[in-house]
Amino acid sequence: MVVTIIGIGLIGGSLALSLKEAGLAHHIIGVDRSPENQRQAVALGLVDEVEADLAAAVTRADLVVVAVPMDAMLGVLPQVLDVATERQTVIDVGSTKATLLSHVDSHPQRARFVAVHPMAGTEYSGPSAAVPGLFREKTLVICDAARSANDAVARVEAVFGRLTMRLVYMDAAAHDLHTAYISHISHITSFALALTVLEKEKEEQQIFALASGGFESTVRLAKSSPDMWVPIFRQNRVNVLDVLDEHIHQLQHLRELLAQEDYSAVYQQIQQANLIKKILK
Numbered sequence: 001m002v003v004t005i006i007g008i009g010l011i012g013g014s015l016a017l018s019l020k021e022a023g024l025a026h027h028i029i030g031v032d033r034s035p036e037n038q039r040q041a042v043a044l045g046l047v048d049e050v051e052a053d054l055a056a057a058v059t060r061a062d063l064v065v066v067a068v069p070m071d072a073m074l075g076v077l078p079q080v081l082d083v084a085t086e087r088q089t090v091i092d093v094g095s096t097k098a099t100l101l102s103h104v105d106s107h108p109q110r111a112r113f114v115a116v117h118p119m120a121g122t123e124y125s126g127p128s129a130a131v132p133g134l135f136r137e138k139t140l141v142i143c144d145a146a147r148s149a150n151d152a153v154a155r156v157e158a159v160f161g162r163l164t165m166r167l168v169y170m171d172a173a174a175h176d177l178h179t180a181y182i183s184h185i186s187h188i189t190s191f192a193l194a195l196t197v198l199e200k201e202k203e204e205q206q207i208f209a210l211a212s213g214g215f216e217s218t219v220r221l222a223k224s225s226p227d228m229w230v231p232i233f234r235q236n237r238v239n240v241l242d243v244l245d246e247h248i249h250q251l252q253h254l255r256e257l258l259a260q261e262d263y264s265a266v267y268q269q270i271q272q273a274n275l276i277k278k279i280l281k
Contacts, residue, residue, distance in 0.1 A: 004061035006031040006054070006076060008041040010121060011093050012067030013130025016046045021132055022162050031057045040127040055083045063155065066092045070231035074103050081109040089152040091116050095179060096235040097143045097172035105147075114156045115143040117175065118165065119183070123223040140165040143172045180239035185247055187221045187229055188240065194222035 003025040005012045012030075019025040030047030031054055032038050038050040051057035058064050058080050066077050073094055081104060084090050090113045094100060097115050104110055120138040122129060140160045145153050157167060170178075197219070233240055257265045 001025050001062040002027045002029065002060055003063045003065065004029040004031060004051075004057045005047065005065045005067060006057070006080070007067035007069075007072075008032045008037050008046055008127050008130075009067065010125050010129040011118065011134075012065060013041065013044070013046045013127045014120075014132070014134035015065060015067070015093070015118075016041075017130055017132045018135055018163050019159075024159055024162060025063075029057045029060060037127050044127055044130065046127055046130055054079060058083050058088075059085075062088060063159070064088060064090045066090065066094075069228050070094050070096055070100070070235050072231075073100055077104055077113070078107060081107050081113060084109045084112045086112070088112055089114060089155045091156060093118055095183065095232045097175045099235045101144055101147075101172045110147065111149040112152055114145070114148045114152050115172065116156060116160070117141040117143070117179070118160075123220050125225040125228065135160070135163045135165050138165055139168055141168050141170060141175055143170060143175050145169055176236050177239050180236055180243045184232060184236060184240050185243045187224055188233070188244060189247065190219055190221035190224075191229075194219050 001019075001024060003016070003019055005016055005028060008016070008030045016025070016028050016030075019028065027049075028047045030038065030041045030050045031052075032041065032050065041047045042050060051060075054076075064080055064084065066073060066080060068076050073092055077090075077092060077100065080090055090109075092100065092113075092115055094115075095117060097117065101115055104113060107113075118135050118138060118140050120134050122131070122134075142153070142156065160167065197215075254266065254269060257263075257269065
């Protein structure tokens with residue numbers, strides 16, 4: 001295929017590497033508003049060329065991947081669909097779906113669009129963050145597949161199946177709810193933990209010297225880009241608030257148990273939390 005990737009960052013760049021590695025793309029066109037991202041994407045071999053004209057880049061492709069931040073997605077995706085044809089498949093790789101899908105629901109070329117969310121990533125951003133094999137054995141959520149053309153869905157299934165991703169189907173509302181609990185809360189908690197440590201621990205050298213193991217793995221997501229995450233929190237605000245309320249409740253409960261020196265109850269709470277091992281092995 002000829003593939004156009006709009007937004008050559010972590011996900012877009014990693015997908016470019018995976019498509020080439022799997023022999024699925026013989027030519028990749030990159031579109032990015034950042035000249036530095038364009039330069040890096042070519043230098044790193046993520047794309048074969050960059051194209052400044054969005055319409056031209058879309059017209060030449062068999063598969064178009066929109067991998068920009070969620071707020072920008074609301075403007076870019078309709079522009080892509082405006083020039084998409086019946087032979088093309090358009091996907092996004094965004095972390096929220098309900099707002100985006102409602103935004104293009106009445107577009108004449110809606111059927112050429114398949115909404116997907118590869119559940120993979122790191123805390124880094126930009127073309128230099130792209131890594132091969134990022135999607136291997138990970139999950140791909142396909143949202144509202146019935147609203148997309150059968151051949152477009154089949155192409156998505158074939159492509160990501162070749163990348164050895166597990167395919168899961170759900171509607172946009174369910175996706176946004178579950179990702180709030182599985183993904184979005186992890187990031188907002190990590191941001192809060194980083195802010196807590198930076199506020200309480202003024203000695204930067206001590207943070208560097210002592211931070212390892214559990215702290216480092218827990219707070220690593222705090223290095224994630226605000227350009228990416230503020231739009232996600234905005235578009236999934238209701239679900240994020242819901243899970244955040246429950247998280248605060250759990251933290252408050254543990255605080256009360258510690259304040260009361262009820263270590264037996266704390267022990268039981270940790271035992272209860274350990275049940276996650278049955279799911280995450």
